[in-house]
Amino acid sequence: MVSAIFVNNFVLARFLGLCPFMGVSKKVETALGMGMAVTFVMTVATVVTWFIQYFLLVPFGIEYLQTIAFILVIASLVQLVEMVIQKVSPVLYQSLGIFLPLITTNCAVLGLAVLNIQKEYTFLEGVVFAIGAALGFTLALVLFAGLRERLDLCPVPRSFRGTAIALVTAGLLSLAFMGFAGLVKG
Amino acid sequence: MEQVYLSSSPHIHSGASTPQIMRAVIYSLLPACAAAIFFFGVPALAVLLIAVLGCMACEVVCQRLMKQPVTLNDGSAVVTGILLGLNLPPTSPWWMTLLGAVIAIGIGKQIFGGLGYNLFNPALVARVVLLISFPVQMTRWTAPTPLRYGVDAVTAATPLGEWKTAVMLTGRLPEGLQGGTFSYLVGNMPGCVGEVSALALLGGAIYLFRRKILTWHIPLSYVASVMILSGLFWLVDPGKYPDPLFHLLTGGLILGAFFMATDMVTTPVSPGGMILFGVGCGVLTVIIRLFGGYPEGVSFAILLMNAATPLIDRYMRPRTFGVVRQGGAR
């Protein structure tokens, strides 16, 4: 779990889920909301996909449908989250915008589900791994959002403004995360 | 009658200025530079010179390119250069040092808008980029030979590196590492140009304290948390983990705690935030040193906490005068 948060951070080490990472990291509050949404989707998706994999796909020998089945699950979960957020916090819904439905195609979520199966984690291991990965994603997202809020106040040279400087910052952040390399074996 | 000036109050100023602060930092680093040249000779001098000149040149080039006024006079490029030089091994080839200088100023600082806006410590950005890109050159250490001229030095491992290798191979603390305290204190050991002489660094730091440019918050909390945490591990298994003094005096802790982690631009502004920053650096340093893949964790720890600085600033604000915290009395 520690490994998933720090060492193999999805965003900063595996470069998965960069789309929302760049998209919704303009404000800390939004980043926190997104982090929570992703955490929820990741955890539940892992649980559901694990069951589907071992109780549906494997017994019937149709593992080749894995991707489609998983995406189906994730998509419906995202829909659910979207509706809940729209009801509970319209402001957050507004600021997340297009990136909320895009969790569906978020490679981090699918990648996580697939990785879980690949690594042959047990159910519990899988859930722990998922929570770890999601927390890692949230941590990276919130840290990055903080940095970008400060970037807002900086007179960045015109040609680097916007995504360019954000990518440079993300690179430096992932550089710092390299320090955790070798922290936990495996 | 000449027109008078009008401004909003106050009408007087302390006279403090950015160049003044930068000059003081440069003076405070001179003892460490001198010690480095004493122990590592001409190569160390070369590394320092290339780093400083490289940073200054790169600053000028960047600002010219962006058609901004050249602010070499504020001295910040010199400080970055010295700090970068002090953070490299004395054996660094000239091209690597120069590349480091370009990274430090270009990517570390100017791309964010110049002085005051960089998110990460420029010298550390350069050091870490170099460390990851050129692991061989960045970890080739030489034994100190006072007042040496040539480059034909004896290669040796840093105390921290020696410990790490030994623990990896045998799981035990190697003989002969303990008890070198005096050598460690004056700097008679292999290591980066500037990190070896604790005495010289502390001398510079005391000067900065007296000039009121450093406050105690970050250095003290950083050093204290490293000492306490490493002390706990040492008490648990003194055969495997080195004692706190070893942690303090070998490696870049003192350089880091007093000069790198206290870089004003990339650290929190509130006293509480500074303490949190220091503790965070300390904990991360010990974790990376004891359990990570790298023998030294100071640079990474500071960079990571640099990244957390905006969040710390956001959540660690001093209690405003006349505001009673929620849940307090009254």
Place this chain on the structure above:
Amino acid sequence: MRQLTFAGGIHPPDNKEWSADKPIEACPLPAEFVVPLSQHIGAPATPCVAAGDSVARGQIIGEAHGFVSVPVHAPTSGEVVVVEPRPHPSGALLPAVVIRADGEDRWGDFPKPEPLSGLEPEDIVEQIRLAGVVGMGGATFPAHVKLSPPAEKPIDTVILNGVECEPYLTADHRLMLEEADRLLDGVGVLQKIFPDARVVIGIEANKPDAIAHLQQRCADSSVEVVPLEVKYPQGAEKQLIKAVTGREVPSGGLPMDIGVVVQNVGTVAAIADAVLRNLPLTERVCTVTGSAITEAKNLRIRIGIPLSHLVDVCGGLTAEPGKIILGGPMMGAAQVGLDVPTTRGTSGLLLLTETDLALRETEPCIRCARCVQACPANLLPTTIAAYGRLDRLDEAEQYRALDCIECGCCSYSCPAAIPLVQTIRYAKAAILARKRSG
């Protein structure tokens, strides 16, 4: 001796030696007075004289409007020349009564004052209001308002502010040394209004002679004279209360919320004149100083004297003034010229040369946190200013811009010479304007 103080603050060079040993001199009267009708916080007075009227000293020439307002009195006897907008210390043209002095300096007829023992607190407060007494430290907040707290806010401490933490100024210092009688008379009046309150005179420790003198004078009374640490802004109301009582005025609140009333020593002396001698406020003590003036002096000045006259009385200018400041260098207001008149809040006239100003270009913030250490209100000035500059008012308000007391410590200590207070002031005004418009 233990010196009380507050957290934060700065230590600017105080430059008081130029005028600290100069006894108070009466300033000769000029031929013409310009008396602004707006001399206090609150609604300006309306003129009740017209051109050609002859007036006596102390006669009401402007009538008060509303509770937070006081009348304006003629500073000498003479003839009203005109009532028209004139340059005002605020920089604008504001209505003023111009009086040509007749040289007799004749007081108007006032009834003999009643003995203090026969007066009710309400009568005393009314007399203070009619005499036009305002806060003479510079804020010019009407004194009677502070002295009439609502019944649910009992006052247990009255603090006399003799701190004078602004560099250069020595008017209060000289007043405490030379006019302790007036001051202690005023204390008697305040004790009549707040019979149960503890009375404290707070003085910065750089005025040991004033402390010793008052301690000796108060030896056999319950009045405490407390030396305070030499630190700016020790004399700011909230910081003074914190130092003396340990209490903090709640954010957005008033001293009376925590049972404290603070009055400047000059105000208390004026209260004594108003109640015990039935004389309205027409004069005050003012320090004229700075490197551009020939001889620094402490003058007893009438209200409405043009600044140029004060300069003449002090021997004229030695150099072209770079800045003309009414008040102290930390919170005083810079003036466009010497044609503006003195008001009740004029604690000093400071003339600085261009070299004193040490003009500098603003540089980027290096986040050195000196402003944070210096801020007596425990704010993050650089953060508020950074948001204020970009008109991001929500964030500026979140960082509590409205708790700023505008003391100037942050700007003073900023190595990048960023106009922090001005930016915060700008943000505060914008936030308040937005709140008003809803």
Place this chain on the structure above:
Amino acid sequence: MLAAIFSLGGIGLTAAVALGFAAKKFAVEVDPRELAILEVLPSVNCGACGYPGCAGFAKALVAGKAEANQCPPGGMEVAARVANILGVEVVFKEPEIAAVMCQGDNTTASNRYRYLGLTDCIAAQKLAGGPKICPAGCLGLGTCVRACPFDAIEITAEGLAVINRGKCTGCRKCVAVCPRQVIHMVPLKTSVHVLCNSHDKGAVVRKYCQIGCLGCHICLKTVPDAYRVENFLARVNYEDADEAKAAVAKCPTHCIRDFVDGYPVGSSFEPAVVPVKSDAA
């Protein structure tokens, strides 16, 4: 094969039922017209319509509280499309842009004092009413530049704000922030303006500004219909401005300017004929 179809179908069905249930439970009503309008609007969120951002404007439009032609950046084009969505008639509104009614920069207008501090007109205005002696002239400290969402304003080297006719959309943000009310809205189709904002008498104006309007009536005498003089300040009669150009060369202080011939001295903007968007409906 059958298993595959069933299992996938099963998953899909379960998800559908769950979602359908959730949709009922967490339903939020959104008028589809609101979204359609939001698509059409320029989404610069300038607030010129008087509503909080484009979304607020869209809401107000659907609620019938706002008119379709209230979006200056969008102009008549957007108004027509919005009206189309709402199914209402679009009313033509003369497009306007902003103009700085002052040419008194540091070389031509005098100051009372030398200002130090925050580079901002509102802050400077607080200090004795601003450094410029003229009570109505441009302070040139760039408050309007920061307020402009379209990068249409610049400050010349000599300290005067100039608005680019090509970039200005007429959102009025600069008009709202200017502490001296020196920026006015003018019809886009007219390019001749009297660039002075001072109502002082000619003799007073002459003391502090070389390029201010003296109220001398020469323009009025040259083209009587196109000008009027109010309180010692000439103004173009915008309803009848076709002939106004004839007076440009006659003005003794050169304070009447035709933006098609040139911008105030020191501006990097090019003289511009801006095509007036025609009645698109």
